[in-house]
Amino acid sequence: MLLKRLYESDRGGMILLAAxxxxxxxxxxxxxxxxxxxxxxxxxxxxxxxxxxxxxxxLALALDLIWGYCGILSLGHGAFFALGGYAMGMYLMRQIGExxxxxxxxxxxxxxxxxxxxxxWYWHGFDMFWFAVLMVVLVPGLLAFVFGWLAFRSRVTGVYxxxxxxxxxxxxxxxxxxxxxxxxxxxxxxxxxxxxxxSLQADGTRxxxxxxxxxxxxxxxxxxxxxxxxxxxxxVVAIRDAEDRTRFVGYKVERFKxxxxxxxxxxxxxxxxxxxxQVGIINPSEFSPLNSIExxxxxxxxxxxxxxxxxxxxxxxxxxxxxxxxxxxxxxLFALGALFVLVTIFLPRGLVGLVQGRRKPDRPPxxxxxxxxxxPATTGGPGx
Amino acid sequence: MIGARxxxxxxxxxxxxxxxxxxxxxxxxxxTAAVQSLNAKNFTAKGEAIEAVAATGHDRSVVVLRxxxxxxxYYRKKDRRVVIVERLDKGFRLTDAATGExxxxxxxxxxxxxxxxxxxxxxxxxxxxxxxxAHHDPRVRHQSVTEMLASVTPDTIPLLESALARETDEAVxxxxxxxxxxxxxxxxxxxxxxxxxxxxxxxxxxxxxxxIRRLLDKEKDGAVRAAAQRALTAIEDKLKFYxxxxxxxxxLSLGSVxxxxxxxxxxxxxxxxxxxxxHGELIMLGAYTTYLVQALMPDHLEYSLLVAIxxxxxxxxxxxxxxxxxVIRFLYGRPLETLLATFGISLLLQQLVRTTISAQNVTVANxxxxxxxxxxxxxxxxxxxxxxxxxxxxxVFIVLLLILKKTSLGLQVRAVSQNxxxxxxxxxxSGWVDAMTFGLGSGIAxxxxxxxxQLTNVGPNMGQAYIIDSFMVVVFGGVGxxxxxxxxxxxxxxxxxxLEPWSGAVLAKIVVLVFIIxxxxxxxxxxxxxxxxxxxx
Numbered sequence: 021m022l023l024k025r026l027y028e029s030d031r032g033g034m035i036l037l038a039a040x041x042x043x044x045x046x047x048x049x050x051x052x053x054x055x056x057x058x059x060x061x062x063x064x065x066x067x068x069x070x071x072x073x074x075x076x077x078x079l080a081l082a083l084d085l086i087w088g089y090c091g092i093l094s095l096g097h098g099a100f101f102a103l104g105g106y107a108m109g110m111y112l113m114r115q116i117g118e119x120x121x122x123x124x125x126x127x128x129x130x131x132x133x134x135x136x137x138x139x140x141w142y143w144h145g146f147d148m149f150w151f152a153v154l155m156v157v158l159v160p161g162l163l164a165f166v167f168g169w170l171a172f173r174s175r176v177t178g179v180y181x182x183x184x185x186x187x188x189x190x191x192x193x194x195x196x197x198x199x200x201x202x203x204x205x206x207x208x209x210x211x212x213x214x215x216x217x218x219s220l221q222a223d224g225t226r227x228x229x230x231x232x233x234x235x236x237x238x239x240x241x242x243x244x245x246x247x248x249x250x251x252x253x254x255x256v257v258a259i260r261d262a263e264d265r266t267r268f269v270g271y272k273v274e275r276f277k278x279x280x281x282x283x284x285x286x287x288x289x290x291x292x293x294x295x296x297x298q299v300g301i302i303n304p305s306e307f308s309p310l311n312s313i314e315x316x317x318x319x320x321x322x323x324x325x326x327x328x329x330x331x332x333x334x335x336x337x338x339x340x341x342x343x344x345x346x347x348x349x350x351x352x353l354f355a356l357g358a359l360f361v362l363v364t365i366f367l368p369r370g371l372v373g374l375v376q377g378r379r380k381p382d383r384p385p386x387x388x389x390x391x392x393x394x395x396p397a398t399t400g401g402p403g404x
Numbered sequence: 405m406i407g408a409r410x411x412x413x414x415x416x417x418x419x420x421x422x423x424x425x426x427x428x429x430x431x432x433x434x435x436t437a438a439v440q441s442l443n444a445k446n447f448t449a450k451g452e453a454i455e456a457v458a459a460t461g462h463d464r465s466v467v468v469l470r471x472x473x474x475x476x477x478y479y480r481k482k483d484r485r486v487v488i489v490e491r492l493d494k495g496f497r498l499t500d501a502a503t504g505e506x507x508x509x510x511x512x513x514x515x516x517x518x519x520x521x522x523x524x525x526x527x528x529x530x531x532x533x534x535x536x537x538a539h540h541d542p543r544v545r546h547q548s549v550t551e552m553l554a555s556v557t558p559d560t561i562p563l564l565e566s567a568l569a570r571e572t573d574e575a576v577x578x579x580x581x582x583x584x585x586x587x588x589x590x591x592x593x594x595x596x597x598x599x600x601x602x603x604x605x606x607x608x609x610x611x612x613x614x615x616i617r618r619l620l621d622k623e624k625d626g627a628v629r630a631a632a633q634r635a636l637t638a639i640e641d642k643l644k645f646y647x648x649x650x651x652x653x654x655x656l657s658l659g660s661v662x663x664x665x666x667x668x669x670x671x672x673x674x675x676x677x678x679x680x681x682x683h684g685e686l687i688m689l690g691a692y693t694t695y696l697v698q699a700l701m702p703d704h705l706e707y708s709l710l711v712a713i714x715x716x717x718x719x720x721x722x723x724x725x726x727x728x729x730x731v732i733r734f735l736y737g738r739p740l741e742t743l744l745a746t747f748g749i750s751l752l753l754q755q756l757v758r759t760t761i762s763a764q765n766v767t768v769a770n771x772x773x774x775x776x777x778x779x780x781x782x783x784x785x786x787x788x789x790x791x792x793x794x795x796x797x798x799x800v801f802i803v804l805l806l807i808l809k810k811t812s813l814g815l816q817v818r819a820v821s822q823n824x825x826x827x828x829x830x831x832x833x834s835g836w837v838d839a840m841t842f843g844l845g846s847g848i849a850x851x852x853x854x855x856x857x858q859l860t861n862v863g864p865n866m867g868q869a870y871i872i873d874s875f876m877v878v879v880f881g882g883v884g885x886x887x888x889x890x891x892x893x894x895x896x897x898x899x900x901x902x903l904e905p906w907s908g909a910v911l912a913k914i915v916v917l918v919f920i921i922x923x924x925x926x927x928x929x930x931x932x933x934x935x936x937x938x939x940x941x
Contacts, residue, residue: 093740093743167921170921170922170925171924171925173925174924174925174926174928175928176924176925176928178739178740179679179739179740179743180879180924180928182679182740182743183872183875183876183879184879184920184921184924186872186875187872187875187876187917187920187921188917188921190872190917191913191914191917191918191921194910194913194914194917195910195911195914197910198910198911309872310868313744313747316744317744317748320744350755350759353751353752353754353755353758354751354752354755356748356751357748357749357750357751357752357755358748358752359748360744360745360747360748360749360751361731361745361748361749361752363744364735364741364742364744364745364748365731365734365735365745368741
């Protein structure tokens with residue numbers, strides 16, 4: 021029933037889901053069933069790359085939910101992504117067991133290297149998958165809850181919020197670079213061997229991770245779509261367009277923002293957790309403010325406030341990045357920089373807006389109404 | 405022992421420079437003869453020759469004895485002339501030991517070293533110490549006594565006493581008395597030790613505390629122990645106080661860097677409400693301008709900074725105006741989009757520098773007057789570059805304040821920032837004011853870059869290091885308030901430096917960031933919030 025209603029109101033989303041379904045069928049087939057000699061064979065490298073793009077799409081979806089629909093521009097979403105990744109990385113680290121370079125039964129290599137005698141308390145429990153998954157959800161969620169509770173309660177909005185989220189991820193980056201933190205310092209966590217008993221090097225595991233990412237992205241999309249179509253979603257859009265007015269009408273603006281922020285952070289954490297086993301490493305540079313800002317540009321290019329646009333933007337920009345950094349490494353940063361400038365000036369509604377045509381001219385919002393200065397009332401799907 | 409020797413070498417290097425300057429009208433032949441006699445057959449004769457050279461009191465005697473101690477005193481085989489050599493890749497460059505006349509370069513086989521043994525080394529050091537204590541420049545005497553503090557023994561007392569009797573300079577006399585008291589600490593007479601401790605109470609020469617600690621280790625006499633303890637406590641209290649002053653200075657220095665980095669931002673962000681993520685890159689452009697200016701005028705390094713300051717102001721200012729006219733103008737009223745677009749510009753500028761100049765860091769030279777330090781006392785010295793940058797930051801602040809408060813541009817800027825529509829209605833060209841304000845803020849960033857090039861590495865990524873800090877300063881101080889920026893910068897700098905000894909630099913930074921995040925929750929508009937209508941925007 022939900023699908024039916026969605027099909028009627030959300031053409032773009034249906035295309036995205038159909039594309040995901042197609043990929044989920046075709047990619048494993050081309051990788052596992054087609055022999056390597058065939059020109060149709062899809063290498064495991066490509067499968068992993070596609071899986072990585074899907075994780076980024078999930079992350080972009082998480083950001084679009086709060087930026088596109090609630091006007092909260094978080095420049096620290098990479099932090100939640102990385103925290104989810106670290107939680108998964110810790111599980112994978114514990115799975116290495118005695119196969120590490122130093123062969124210690126419990127301690128990961130870097131702890132042996134640092135002469136640590138026992139496992140720090142926060143590493144306990146990560147040998148169990150369910151516990152790690154719980155932490156993937158809890159740690160980013162809790163951080164978002166505490167941070168958001170403090171920030172929204174004292175009505176930190178707009179650019180101030182953006183800047184302190186950036187400070188948050190910057191502070192976390194500095195912290196995780198320290199060896200004393202017990203997360204592997206500079207090098208982070210790497211050398212993973214297997215997940216749930218399946219070897220990470222095996223083609224089957226890679227395909228499985230790809231499928232998990234695709235399914236997770238589809239589920240997250242449906243959940244986000246459900247949220248923005250619900251009554252809560254309409255309040256959230258109202259908050260974006262006129263926060264004070266919504267407050268005066270009688271809604272607890274802070275609570276809506278807080279729950280949406282926490283949900284978004286959890287999605288980002290899950291994206292990170294799916295990302296780490298596929299790329300095989302997590303290190304503090306994932307916290308760098310640059311990553312979080314790049315994430316924002318994926319969403320902006322795809323078209324914010326559409327959900328599927330964010331996923332599209334993430335996949336397109338990362339494909340371009342893969343291509344350019346290999347072919348023309350000098351040009352990539354020029355291209356990225358130019359994208360930021362051109363998209364904000366000429367494509368305020370992103371590629372999706374371009375496809376849909378310029379039905380509504382963009383106008384700056386009245387200044388006294390939206391301190392966050394978001395784009396005006398362009399609501400979500402094409403049906404709006 | 406080795407430490408004392410190297411300290412001694414550095415002292416002698418200083419002497420070497422000074423000795424070359426003046427020439428005493430002494431019997432030159434006597435000196436030449438004495439120097440020639442250094443090349444004697446046996447060590448006993450050489451020892452006498454050393455005393456003879458020292459006794460002449462000739463300016464070059466220090467140079468010659470020093471060279472002998474360092475194993476650089478040779479003689480030329482063909483005429484047995486005593487020479488000082490400088491080792492080159494192949495062979496030696498010779499200088500006449502007695503006259504300082506250059507004798508050209510020769511192969512290694514043309515000269516032979518004048519050998520010395522340990523006994524002669526000891527004698528050479530003693531002679532050099534005597535000579536330096538008798539030097540005519542009080543600064544040299546001061547330094548030589550400082551170096552001697554580490555090695556004074558009761559044997560040195562006569563030497564020091566005779567020096568004290570001759571001494572005319574107050575600071576050197578003071579130091580000589582310290583040295584005498586240190587020597588007396590090792591005395592067997594209890595009264596003398598007590599007397600010495602009374603003299604040394606609160607003396608912060610690093611050697612004094614060491615000596616007293618050593619004395620405490622083996623001293624048996626109760627009264628002496630108590631006196632020593634008291635003297636040591638007084639010293640430690642003083643050290644603590646100066647340590648505090650030093651940390652404060654470092655904090656203020658960091659604060660001045662933050663102020664310079666943030667003050668341009670305070671204008672563009674505070675006054676205009678524009679988030680300029682490319683601000684750090686405008687600082688970087690200023691630093692690179694310094695580099696280019698120095699490359700263009702390699703012979704006038706001393707003045708390069710004076711040229712670089714206006715040049716950097718112009719370069720960064722013009723870039724700023726271009727950014728404002730080309731991009732930001734289309735995004736007024738949409739701060740989040742401005743943030744993204746200017747971030748893109750920052751990537752472009754970084755990559756521009758990487759491709760046109762170099763992806764590596766470049767070296768920017770410090771002019772002579774920026775290096776060295778102002779020594780207030782043996783434990784507290786302030787480096788000139790930090791001191792000048794502190795003063796420079798304050799100067800920039802005052803100039804900026806005057807521009808905003810006293811000029812017509814400043815008046816228009818404030819008018820536009822408070823109410824754009826009304827300002828336009830009374831005939832202010834708001835577009836022009838925007839461009840000028842942005843240019844001014846960017847130009848100041850460029851000037852900050854000149855200052856920072858004297859403290860840190862100059863590279864394409866240097867701007868990134870400052871952008872978050874600068875935003876923190878502006879937000880902490882209160883947006884739209886230059887005084888807030890001043891207070892914010894200095895308090896963050898000082899807090900950071902006082903946290904560092906406890907927690908390490910990285911953790912201090914994290915603590916400060918977390919502190920600001922919490923602070924903004926409490927006071928979302930900073931230390932000095934704007935009041936009135938403009939506060940609502």
